[in-house]
Amino acid sequence: MSEALRLVVAGGGTAGHISPMLAIADAVKTEQPDAQVTALGSPGGLETKLVPEAGYPLEFVPKAPMPRSINADLLKFPFRFITAVNNAKKVLRATKAEAVLGVGGYVCTPAYLAAKQLKLPIFVHEANSVAGMANKLGAKNAAFVGTTFANTGLPGEVQVGMPMRSNVATMVKAELREAAREHFGVTGEKPVLLVTGGSSGAQSINTAIAQSLDELDAAGIHTIHITGRDKQIRDAAGEQLAHEGYTQIEYVDRMDYAYAVADLMICRSGAGTVCELAVAGTASVLVPLPIGNGEQKLNARELVAAGGAVLVSDAEFTKSYITENVINLLADQHKLEKMSHAAASLGQRDAAQIMARRIIEEVSTRRRAGQEG
Known part of the structure; x- marks a missing residue:
């Protein structure tokens, strides 16, 4: 034309x-x-x-x-x-x-x-x-x-x-991994758990993670927590929560780096997130939004059926779930690799x-x- x-x-x-x-x-x-x-x-x-x-x-x-x-x-x-x-x-x-x-x-x-x-x-x-x-x-x-x-x-x-967006659609996780770890300040070889509730955040997910930080740190896990705008986790003094092995930020512009740095991601199952997880080949624990017409649970079904993700309800996503399931999953590198390959098989x-x-x-x-x- x-x-x-x-x-x-x-x-x-x-x-x-x-x-x-x-x-x-x-x-x-x-x-x-x-x-x-x-x-x-x-x-x-x-x-x-x-x-x-x-x-x-x-x-x-x-x-x-x-x-x-x-x-x-x-x-x-x-x-x-x-x-x-x-x-x-x-x-x-x-x-x-x-x-x-x-x-x-x-x-x-x-x-x-x-x-x-x-x-x-x-x-x-x-x-x-x-x-x-x-x-x-x-x-x-x-x-x-x-x-x-x-x-x-x-x-x-x-x-x-x-x-x-092209930075996610064309990403190759292995090629971005080192730059992504540097971007988020991850040092050493600790496994990385990345948590996000989306651009608006998810209070229930944020609370469960805050309650589990001692156990996550004791397990040698670096937790990157994207809380959502104006949903920072604060301590008793009102200061943004600081903890060894814990990085808290409100929002991330480079989601390609977020998918690349994560050995495991905990997140909602919005359609965009589910599809980006597949393209990135990132293993995930999906916690569907408990309100609405149930579309987030439906969004997750292909990824879960393929073995690329684990599904847990919002009500069941608690400190107990994290300590009994998430920490064990992060310790199983073979399982994470299988989940990663399964997720990548669905990427469009x-x-x-x-x-x-x-x-x-x-x-x-x-x-x-x-x-x-």
Whole structure:
């Protein structure tokens, strides 16, 4: 295509939505370096930080969630929703968008409806095993629906895997291991346990780890604990908890280093995390989020069935579980290697490229049809 592609990508709230959105945007720019990509998000979401850091312009659409009870907000909802759709249309017109990609989240519903009204092709990527409401709506009118997992129930879905940023998608764990250990300040040959509850953190996981530090240290394990923003573990004096063999940080920008440094990772089973664990070949203990519609447990099932991960419920993830199971697992290098190989057998690295190429092909086809017409 001689003229620069103009694409609007929509998604936000958490890294689980934003990361695949940015991965697809990056893949579009790799295929078409002069492409103009604009992101749609909501005020207050993590996209306010991550999208500008990735180098993309960010426009906002106000949140208009459907109230779950009969109250004053229910009466205001139609007006708020119409405003959100109209704001999305303004952005699409201002950017002269030729296509809209949505990955889920509040902002996607108005973006999908605005695209439909303007007769723009819609592309959907669903990260989870259970599709969200916004993507169920968008998929009804989509030119292409890509999913991470099979059988999400979306019409016309094609399983492509999870779009991920290139530093993770192309990583080779063995090649990064020494740099990753240096990055996190790991010395000697201690096995490394890396713990994360995702970008927002997980209080129950954080608490269980804090209670187990003496036992982990006594077992000769270096624990790297990514607590989540504003969820630091503090001592009785209110200071950030310091402990031998323990590194505490709120957030990590280099997740490729996190996967590379870990002999074992403890984490939630968000779709992005599960797929990145597979690509990295990192053994894991998965603790699904105990709320929602159960999608995190479903996300984990392939990795667990393959032998690349162990599943434990949030309620059962306690100090006792860590001392009786996690410490023993970290002492069994043969078992960890088997889990690593099993995880790596499921790794899919090209989902972002597949989505990008479908967008570019569709826009190119529409341009040719317009010229011929």
